[in-house]
């Protein structure tokens with residue numbers, strides 16, 4: 001196997017081996033969607049690009065070249081745009097990050113129907129200022145872990161009705177953080193969940209979410 005193939009295979013498995021074959025079915029609602037190593041490698045390259053574009057202050061000639069290359073790439077991919085039902089990004093729930101680059105990659109280390117624990121690193125792309133993650137990026141992560149926990153274990157689909165976030169301390173970029181979510185209770189269609197994001201012993205942020213189970217036919 002070539003180095004590239006090894007890297008792609010590693011992406012498919014996930015760094016902790018939490019790849020498709022190892023994930024519990026409660027966290028894999030759509031087993032029909034199969035990621036390919038090549039698609040995941042493209043997403044990983046895009047994540048790196050987002051970080052590099054955020055940090056870069058290139059000279060004019062490099063800027064002109066880079067813009068041209070990016071425009072060419074967009075045009076090339078636009079020719080293969082698929083309808084939402086066939087889209088892959090964000091729907092590859094068996095791999096860390098779900099094949100999307102909107103929120104940072106959530107690596108699950110432990111999960112059940114009522115609890116999930118994982119780790120995450122916010123790259124430069126998510127910088128707000130002074131080494132701290134942008135305040136809008138943190139709810140993305142909470143919605144990710146709580147949304148998945150709310151809908152796991154054979155529960156019918158729900159949507160976020162509110163997500164209350166408390167910012168307790170700055171959340172640093174570029175370091176590994178720990179995240180934990182809990183399914184607290186259910187009242188009819190309402191599901192209440194909580195989560196915390198920590199850097200070592202420091203509590204960076206916590207959240208409470210209400211997820212309301214959708215009625216039949218509700219989008």
Ligand SMILES: CCCCCCCCCCCC(=O)SCCNC(=O)CCNC(=O)[C@H](O)C(C)(C)COP(=O)(O)OP(=O)(O)OC[C@H]1O[C@@H](n2cnc3c(N)ncnc32)[C@H](O)[C@@H]1OP(=O)(O)O
Pocket residue numbers: 030090091092093143144145147148158159160161162188189190210212213214215218
């Ligand atoms: C494939 C890859 C997947 C990959 C997995 C991806 C993981 C990420 C998951 C992300 C999930 C999302 O972000 S979803 C996207 C963000 N969310 C949305 O777009 C939701 C938009 N809002 C809505 O659609 C609606 O408002 C609903 C569905 C939330 C609720 O509307 P409804 O169904 O008509 O219900 P309604 O009667 O209003 O409310 C039911 C009960 O909940 C209470 N309630 C409703 N909203 C609130 C509220 N904000 N604050 C307090 N309480 C509330 C009501 O008082 C009532 O309580 P009582 O009188 O019964 O006591």
